[in-house]
Amino acid sequence: MRHFAIELEELKTKLLQMGGMVEAALHRSVRAVVDRDADLAKKVKEGEAAINTMEMEIDELVTKLLVLQQPVARDLRFLTSVLKINTDLERMGDLANGLAKRAQSLMNYPPLKLNIDLNHMSSLVESMLLKSLDAFLREDAYLAQQVLLSDDEVDAIRGAAYGEIIAHMQSNPADVRAGVELIFVVRNLERIGDHATNMAEGVIYMAKGVDVRHNSKTLV
Amino acid sequence: MRHFAIELEELKTKLLQMGGMVEAALHRSVRAVVDRDADLAKKVKEGEAAINTMEMEIDELVTKLLVLQQPVARDLRFLTSVLKINTDLERMGDLANGLAKRAQSLMNYPPLKLNIDLNHMSSLVESMLLKSLDAFLREDAYLAQQVLLSDDEVDAIRGAAYGEIIAHMQSNPADVRAGVELIFVVRNLERIGDHATNMAEGVIYMAKGVDVRHNSKTLV
Numbered sequence: 001m002r003h004f005a006i007e008l009e010e011l012k013t014k015l016l017q018m019g020g021m022v023e024a025a026l027h028r029s030v031r032a033v034v035d036r037d038a039d040l041a042k043k044v045k046e047g048e049a050a051i052n053t054m055e056m057e058i059d060e061l062v063t064k065l066l067v068l069q070q071p072v073a074r075d076l077r078f079l080t081s082v083l084k085i086n087t088d089l090e091r092m093g094d095l096a097n098g099l100a101k102r103a104q105s106l107m108n109y110p111p112l113k114l115n116i117d118l119n120h121m122s123s124l125v126e127s128m129l130l131k132s133l134d135a136f137l138r139e140d141a142y143l144a145q146q147v148l149l150s151d152d153e154v155d156a157i158r159g160a161a162y163g164e165i166i167a168h169m170q171s172n173p174a175d176v177r178a179g180v181e182l183i184f185v186v187r188n189l190e191r192i193g194d195h196a197t198n199m200a201e202g203v204i205y206m207a208k209g210v211d212v213r214h215n216s217k218t219l220v
Numbered sequence: 221m222r223h224f225a226i227e228l229e230e231l232k233t234k235l236l237q238m239g240g241m242v243e244a245a246l247h248r249s250v251r252a253v254v255d256r257d258a259d260l261a262k263k264v265k266e267g268e269a270a271i272n273t274m275e276m277e278i279d280e281l282v283t284k285l286l287v288l289q290q291p292v293a294r295d296l297r298f299l300t301s302v303l304k305i306n307t308d309l310e311r312m313g314d315l316a317n318g319l320a321k322r323a324q325s326l327m328n329y330p331p332l333k334l335n336i337d338l339n340h341m342s343s344l345v346e347s348m349l350l351k352s353l354d355a356f357l358r359e360d361a362y363l364a365q366q367v368l369l370s371d372d373e374v375d376a377i378r379g380a381a382y383g384e385i386i387a388h389m390q391s392n393p394a395d396v397r398a399g400v401e402l403i404f405v406v407r408n409l410e411r412i413g414d415h416a417t418n419m420a421e422g423v424i425y426m427a428k429g430v431d432v433r434h435n436s437k438t439l440v
Contacts, residue, residue, distance in 0.1 A: 063300060070290045080283060083303055166396055173393045176386055180403060 004069045008078075011061050012137055015082060015089075018054045019133040022093045023126055025051065026192060029099035030122035033185055036107050044100035051093035058086045081202055085136060088195040092129065095188045095195075102185050109178035114168060116161045116182070121189050124154055128196035135200060141207035147200035154193040161186045224289045228298075231281050232357055235302060235309075238274045239353040242313045243346050245271065246412060249319035250342035253405055256327050264320035271313035278306045301422055305356060308415040312349065315408045315415075322405050329398035334388060336381045336402070341409050344374055348416035355420060361427035367420035374413040381406045 025044050032041035062079050065071065071079060128150045135143035162183060169179040245264050252261035282299050285291065291299060348370045355363035382403060389399040 063297065066286070066296055066300065067292055072287055076286055077283065080286065080300070080303060083300055084307060087304060087307060162400075166400060169389065169396045169400075170393045173390045176389045176396070180382075180386060180400070183400060183403075 004065070004071070004075075007061070007065055007069075008075070011058065011065070011082060014054065014058050014061065015085070016133065016137070018051065018058060018086070018089050019129065021047065021051050021054060022089050022096065023129055025093055025096035026099070026122065026126055026129065029096045029103060030118055030189070032100055032103035033106060034118050036103070036111070038104065038107060041100040041103040045097060048093060048097045051090065055086055055090040055093075059083065062086075077206060081136070081206060084202060085133075085199050088199050089133075092192045092195045095192050099185060099188050102181050102188070106178060106181050106185075109175070109181075112165075112168060112172075112175055112178055112182065114164055114182070116164060116186070117157075118185065118189070121154060121157050121161075121186070124150055124157075125189050125193045125196065128154070128193050128200075132196040132199035132203065135203045136206075139203065139207050141204050144200035144203035144207070147196055151193050151197045154190055158186050158190045224285070224291070224295075227281070227285055227289075228295070231278065231285070231302060234274065234278050234281065235305070236353065236357070238271065238278060238306070238309050239349065241267065241271050241274060242309050242316065243349055245313055245316035246319070246342065246346055246349065249316045249323060250338055250409070252320055252323035253326060254338050256323070256331070258324065258327060261320040261323040264316060268313060268317045271310065275306055275310040275313075279303065282306075297426060301356070301426060304422060305353075305419050308419050309353075312412045312415045315412050319405060319408050322401050322408070326398060326401050326405075329395070329401075332385075332388060332392075332395055332398055332402065334384055334402070336384060336406070337377075338405065338409070341374060341377050341381075341406070344370055344377075345409050345413045345416065348374070348413050348420075352416040352419040352423065355423045356426075359423065359427050361424050364420035364423035364427070367416055371413050371417040374410055378406050378410045 025047055028040045029044045031037060032044065062082050066076075066079055069075075128147045131143055131150075132147045134140070135147065165179050165182050165186070169176045245267055248260045249264045251257060252264065282302050286296075286299055289295075348367045351363055351370075352367045354360070355367065385399050385402050385406070389396045
């Protein structure tokens with residue numbers, strides 16, 4: 001049992017590493033969009049393989065622990081939750097990679113004159129990611145609840161951003177291509193926030209035994 | 221052990237039901253877009269709760285089986301795979317729900333004159349969904365491989381559709397709003413295909429012991 005505790009700690013450490021890698025990818029990909037930084041976009045894309053490898057390592061470790069330790073109750077629920085959270089984290093990494101591709105594509109067009117604060121939106125989403133992971137590992141339902149509130153703010157920013165981009169495209173048809181790319185940037189950021197929200201809802205479920213997954217909001 | 225076999229069958233049946241519900245939602249939501257059918261869109265949105273309930277039931281059943289049966293090796297891997305596939309199915313349901321919302325929104329604008337065959341794209345994606353689920357339950361790696369091939373076709377259709385919608389918006393700025401909605405329709409369909417691809421890659425992994433998840437394509 002002592003050995004099991006050590007392996008659980010190893011798993012938590014890996015999950016935090018995974019979270020850190022995804023957070024870094026997200027941060028860099030948004031900077032690549034805002035600063036039109038091709039090197040940063042390239043770095044994000046190069047880093048994707050490491051995130052994918054980590055996802056597989058975590059899945060393997062969970063499966064190994066399930067097989068060898070035959071955990072019950074609390075530990076079992078923790079391990080099955082890690083499987084779901086690991087999927088969320090990997091998808092967030094994919095979405096950051098998508099942002100890096102959008103950054104590269106956007107460099108082919110002149111910058112659009114818009115008042116969209118992508119940095120703010122991104123720091124909100126980054127903080128949701130870290131909070132939801134932290135909430136999971138500390139089983140802190142209160143912290144998880146804060147993630148749900150941030151998600152409402154992210155959705156509001158997204159709505160305003162869409163409106164601005166669409167109005168700009170209507171007045172400037174030559175900017176339609178770049179505008180569509182930007183819509184996807186905003187969309188990816190929002191979806192990363194949705195994955196953090198998923199994770200947070202899972203924490204609340206674990207802590208309170210209440211499944212809030214389908215009472216707060218949908219993902220689409 | 222006999223009891224365990226019965227419960228596994230019950231789980232498989234539920235998973236197939238879930239797949240059927242998601243497939244129906246997908247089919248209806250695309251018809252709602254194409255035929256501008258508000259009633260169908262409404263039906264899809266009303267059906268979302270049942271899909272969410274089924275997701276929770278399947279998760280609960282898996283957890284119960286893990287706790288009570290302490291399965292090993294093959295059964296264990298099957299159960300952890302069901303958790304991941306269940307998540308994919310629920311997300312596909314969310315995406316179908318998103319399509320229904322786009323259908324409702326698109327009815328506010330005059331129809332765009334475009335040559336995008338959403339019905340074809342949708343039937344490809346529906347078939348990917350059913351094949352990947354079938355491949356999972358029959359552990360049929362060959363069938364799963366076919367899903368990966370269809371995904372390439374879906375991606376090609378998506379690329380052509382984007383090009384057409386963007387060109388139309390450039391020439392008809394008044395249609396930008398409806399064009400953006402349509403881009404999201406195409407995007408949601410492609411993403412539903414991506415989730416089917418995820419499931420198929422999981423099947424190949426189980427069958428062959430080869431993790432193809434991160435060698436074929438990314439999700440974004």
